[in-house]
Amino acid sequence: MFEVFRRPPVRTEVQRLRPRRSGVTVPRVALAELTPELEPYLAQAAYIQMSIFESVARVATLAPSVRAKESLSPAAGQALDKHHRLVAELGKVTDDPAAQMQGIAPAIDHYAAVVRGGDWYESLSSIYLTAGILDDFFVLLAAGIPGDVGTKAAKIIEADTKRDVIPVLLADAIAADPMLGSRLALWGRRLVGDTLLVARSAIHQSGNVYTDEQRIEPVFTELIAKHSRRMDGLGLTA
Amino acid sequence: MFEVFRRPPVRTEVQRLRPRRSGVTVPRVALAELTPELEPYLAQAAYIQMSIFESVARVATLAPSVRAKESLSPAAGQALDKHHRLVAELGKVTDDPAAQMQGIAPAIDHYAAVVRGGDWYESLSSIYLTAGILDDFFVLLAAGIPGDVGTKAAKIIEADTKRDVIPVLLADAIAADPMLGSRLALWGRRLVGDTLLVARSAIHQSGNVYTDEQRIEPVFTELIAKHSRRMDGLGLTA
Numbered sequence: 001m002f003e004v005f006r007r008p009p010v011r012t013e014v015q016r017l018r019p020r021r022s023g024v025t026v027p028r029v030a031l032a033e034l035t036p037e038l039e040p041y042l043a044q045a046a047y048i049q050m051s052i053f054e055s056v057a058r059v060a061t062l063a064p065s066v067r068a069k070e071s072l073s074p075a076a077g078q079a080l081d082k083h084h085r086l087v088a089e090l091g092k093v094t095d096d097p098a099a100q101m102q103g104i105a106p107a108i109d110h111y112a113a114v115v116r117g118g119d120w121y122e123s124l125s126s127i128y129l130t131a132g133i134l135d136d137f138f139v140l141l142a143a144g145i146p147g148d149v150g151t152k153a154a155k156i157i158e159a160d161t162k163r164d165v166i167p168v169l170l171a172d173a174i175a176a177d178p179m180l181g182s183r184l185a186l187w188g189r190r191l192v193g194d195t196l197l198v199a200r201s202a203i204h205q206s207g208n209v210y211t212d213e214q215r216i217e218p219v220f221t222e223l224i225a226k227h228s229r230r231m232d233g234l235g236l237t238a
Numbered sequence: 239m240f241e242v243f244r245r246p247p248v249r250t251e252v253q254r255l256r257p258r259r260s261g262v263t264v265p266r267v268a269l270a271e272l273t274p275e276l277e278p279y280l281a282q283a284a285y286i287q288m289s290i291f292e293s294v295a296r297v298a299t300l301a302p303s304v305r306a307k308e309s310l311s312p313a314a315g316q317a318l319d320k321h322h323r324l325v326a327e328l329g330k331v332t333d334d335p336a337a338q339m340q341g342i343a344p345a346i347d348h349y350a351a352v353v354r355g356g357d358w359y360e361s362l363s364s365i366y367l368t369a370g371i372l373d374d375f376f377v378l379l380a381a382g383i384p385g386d387v388g389t390k391a392a393k394i395i396e397a398d399t400k401r402d403v404i405p406v407l408l409a410d411a412i413a414a415d416p417m418l419g420s421r422l423a424l425w426g427r428r429l430v431g432d433t434l435l436v437a438r439s440a441i442h443q444s445g446n447v448y449t450d451e452q453r454i455e456p457v458f459t460e461l462i463a464k465h466s467r468r469m470d471g472l473g474l475t476a
Contacts, residue, residue: 047304050307050311053295053311053314054295054298054299057291057292057295057296057299057314058295058296058299060292061292061295061296065336065340066285066336066337066339066340066343067336067337067340069288070325070335070336070339073288073291073318073321073322074322076291076295076318077315077318077319077322080311080314080315080318081315083311084311084312084315087308097308098303098304098305098308099304099305101304101308102303102304102305105304
């Protein structure tokens with residue numbers, strides 16, 4: 001699946017995923033054909049927004065200036081609001097949303113620690129890129145949920161992220177330090193592997209029958225294409 | 239001023255404040271008689287809410303369970319919302335709210351690091367107690383601001399903090415570990431000194447003429463009395 005990269009990425013993280021079998025014709029399967037179970041879907045989608053909130057709150061806390069802090073804080077508020085709205089949806093189908101989320105929390109928390117990065121700029125670019133992939137993924141996955149809950153969840157997730165400030169903050173820093181751009185380009189490529197593992201795990205945990213790698217792959221190709229556009233938006237070579 | 243403590247507190251932090259001169263009759267002065275300058279007042283009040291937000295987001299991130307995390311997250315949202323509303327007020331009287339806040343940010347950030355505590359329970363009790371004192375203080379101070387801005391600011395600060403969950407979380411932990419209660423009681427007393435220094439500094443930076451220690455003291459006595467009630471609410475000996 002990583003052949004869509006225009007350049008060979010750092011392979012460290014990537015090797016955890018099985019290589020694509022060459023010569024196999026991959027059918028173009030829309031994620032709408034995947035029918036995730038509602039409770040695990042909402043629990044995962046809600047907890048991912050909590051994780052995004054925590055990451056944004058952390059970079060806001062560590063921001064080098066009050067101006068940067070101020071510009072990031074609305075993104076924290078948006079992720080927290082989305083979390084609460086998705087938990088409210090989860091609360092309509094289960095008595096104990098926290099218990100539903102507790103099951104997947106350790107894996108997501110571990111993932112968040114892995115993609116945190118070594119400094120403020122890596123953390124910042126990670127939020128923009130990983131939250132971008134995960135938002136795209138959960139919106140796509142919502143299409144397979146029967147009734148109007150999927151539409152509602154997709155609308156919540158798609159609402160303004162207020163993360164548009166991140167490319168601006170990064171552009172200033174990259175312009176002042178070209179080496180930072182190279183480092184963040186490598187970092188941005190590394191993030192994809194771990195993030196797609198979270199997505200794949202979400203499909204598996206949703207008890208979906210279409211978990212065959214070949215069926216998931218076209219969806220991931222779409223996610224990676226959108227990721228590449230975000231990399232471009234950051235001025236980084238995908 | 240620390241004689242209102244029912245027991246002698248740990249003196250480490252306290253000694254930074256000058257001892258009360260014995261035998262001096264202290265006039266009862268309402269903070270309404272202090273007339274803070276609007277811009278520094280709003281900048282400080284707004285940045286304190288940002289600091290509360292950051293502290294709550296941190297304890298939510300580090301919460302031992304998703305249930306605890308969920309119960310704390312609304313308090314983060316409330317503090318962030320109050321911050322944004324106070325910044326909006328600040329934006330009506332200055333072109334550059336971030337610049338106004340930048341001046342006081344290092345002192346508040348340093349204070350936040352000092353009162354953070356050594357573990358999750360100290361952090362949690364610190365938020366409840368220090369944010370309690372500072373909210374009380376900025377509401378009292380608002381009374382001296384001419385026009386309706388003070389009333390508006392006080393209403394913003396006084397709005398539901400969603401921190402009522404903290405005594406519940408602490409009560410469970412203290413019931414399970416009596417030593418924790420003793421440790422948090424000491425910690426709760428220590429926090430007062432540093433917090434009142436922030437408050438005193440806010441009065442000084444607001445360019446107030448009534449900065450004589452004796453005039454500030456009755457106000458602090460009131461803040462400490464309310465602090466003692468919060469300590470009681472936590473089941474801790476003030």
